[in-house]
Amino acid sequence: MLNRTIKIVSILSFLVLNKQLLGKEQNKVVSKAGVTVSLSTKGNDIAFDQTSIQIPFAETITLTFANQALKGSEILHNVAILKPGSLDKFLNALQLSGYDLDKIKNDPSILIMTEALPPGASQSVEFHPGEPGFYPFVCVMAGHADMLGMKGILNITKPLKK
Ligand SMILES: [Cu+2]
Structure with missing residues (x-):
């Protein structure tokens, strides 16, 4: 027992x-x-498929960017996520660098940046926003963001109270 x-x-x-x-x-x-975001391009347009994205805050955010330009178009794109409020300053620095990726990649305004991707390629990057806010995103290829408007805003909102 x-x-x-x-x-x-x-x-x-x-x-x-x-x-x-x-x-x-x-x-x-x-x-x-965490939170994941998908972003791509629209055919051979020099534009992102979204210009305004809203996501809840997370310590780690994974962004997947796909260049969907037609194969053979040879159009390169990338995406850089910038610190809130730094868009104008960054675009100035980008022009001054002569759109040189190697020179601009260490710019303090950049939170994270993908490589320059050929048509059909995609890349996932992780970043840590630190706090909610409006984070600009741009393509740094020559003229894409500053002249053709290939840019947008990632609105990272405060988490909902449980
Ligand atoms: Cu581009």
């Missing part, structure tokens, strides 16, 4: 422990998922 009681207790404690582990694992998955 005593032996049986010990057995039942140990099974119960195993179940409780197991549930705790599962609970932790589930939390981990939720926080790891």
Whole structure:
């Protein structure tokens, strides 16, 4: 009888422990998922498919950018996400650099930037916005953002209160 009681207790404690582990694992998955954003181009237009994007704040945001220009068009695009309020300053610096990716890539206004992608290519990048706000995004290819308007705003909103 005593032996049986010990057995039942140990099974119960195993179940409780197991549930705790599962609970932790589930939390981990939720926080790891973060927020993802997809952005692309529209055919051979020098434009993003979206100019205004709203997402909830997360510590880590994953952006996937696809250059969907027609193959053979040789149109390169990229995307740089900028710190709030830095668009004009950045476009000035970009012009001064002669649209040189190597020179501009260390500009302090840039939070994250993809490579210059050929038609059909895509790239995912992760960044950490730090706080909610309006984050401009631009393509840094010559003339795309400043002359042809290939730019937009990523509105990272405060998380909803639970
Ligand atoms: Cu572009």
